[in-house]
Amino acid sequence: MAFQEAIKHFTALMDEVNEQQRATFQNMHQGYPSDAIVRFLKAREWNVPKAHKMLMDCLNWRLQNEIDNILSKPIVPVDLYRAVRDSQLVGVSGYSKEGLPVFAIGAGQSSFDKASVHYYVQSHIQINEYRDRIVLPAAAKKHGRHIGTCIKILDMTGLKLSALSQIKLMTIISTIDDLNYPEKTDTYYIVNAPYVFSSCWKVVKPLLQERTRKKVQVLQGCGRDELLKIMDYSSLPHFCRREGSGSSRYSSSPGSDNCFSLDHPFHQQLYNYIKQQARGHIPPQPTKQGSFHVSLPDPDPEGVKIAETIESQLIKLEDQKTSENTSKLSHPMNSLKIYSE
Structure with missing residues (x-):
């Protein structure tokens, strides 16, 4: 009953917003x-004033950064x-x-080193907007019921101590999601988790x-058997299709089977749509070529704490690894072995 009252109160507040x-x-x-109101209420533990402020901040962020037009801003050239x-x-x-889109994320091998931060943020928001405006409504139409969330499978293959350099950008992206796209993921499945991930x-x-x-499930190995309980084999990401598949970046048949590749049907459809x-969007004034700059949010204190914890754990693991290597080198038998080689 309290939940229904919260939704009713929030809905009444939303009647007061301006046209934009x-x-x-x-x-x-x-x-x-x-559905959107409930997502923001969940994100703020059903506190109506906090959830209302969060949604209003989100709407203003969308207006200030022209998020409604981001799907008409291709990242060019194609290379x-x-x-x-x-x-x-x-x-x-x-x-x-159940009809939920399966998003695959190569968390362990995403290097974020081929473009500026703004291009990565632009690309991430475009995928979010395409998911919400095109993918989810199409799934709902196909299944004859509302579908408002997705499943994410995070491949940790290749995660190394050097991930430290990517924490800042990943914190920016996760903050954008937390503040503006809350509760859009039903479950996070972690697969191919190395020791570095387990420790963090x-x-x-x-x-x-x-x-x-409660949403995070760490699966054994590539997670194939568990995931086949909720999806068909054809929907498995390439890195989940067999144990020891090796790399999330490439599969045995690169290109259309590799869902990260620009040649995959999803990315072809997304890029062609943008x-x-x-072509149909005429800007009010000439725009300069370049990335679509979105104002980067101040990180949430909770997110900062998590990032700092991961950072200190990675440094600790790095120190531990260095110490172990030094110990091995200082052992007389190892020195003799190295000298003889």
Whole structure:
């Protein structure tokens, strides 16, 4: 009953927004305003004033940064976009048996080193907007019911101590999601987790809100058998298709089977859609060529704490590794072996 009262109160507050805010809110909720309201309420533990402020901040962020037009801003030339795709590994491999889109993320091998931060942020927001405005409504139409969330499978293959350099950008991206796209992921599946991840997960897990913690499932190996319970084999990301598949960046048949690649049908459809939208969108004034700059949010204190915890754990692991290597080198038998080689 309290939940229904909160939704009713929040809905009444949303009746007071101005025309511009209402228009961008419609782009967000795609005909399901109550669903959007519930997502923001969940993100603020059903506190109506806090959830209302969060949504209003989100609407103003969308207006100030022209997020409604971001799907008409292609990253060009195509070689630059391919470089972004090769270093920010994300794609859609298929759908769960319930119709939820399956997003695959190569967390361990995304290097984010082929373009500026703004291109990676632009690409991430474009994928979010395409998911919310095109992918989810299409899935809902196909299944005859509202589908407002997705599944994410994070491949940790190749995660190394050097991930430290990527923490800042990943914190920016996760903050954008937390503040403006809350509660869009049903479950996070972690696969191919090396020791580095396991070690970091132990210290990060207690810092997460219980709501988030419940969504994360760390699967054994590539997770194939567990994932086949909720999706068909054809929807499995390439890195989940067999044990020891080796790399999330390449599969045995690169290109259309590799859901990270620009050649994959999802990315082809997304890129063609953005190019088509660009042709039909006439800007009010000439725009200079370059990345679509979005104001980067101040990180959430909770997110900062998590990032700092991961950072200190990675440094600790690095020190431990250095110490072990020094210890091995200082052992007389090892010195003799090295000398003889």
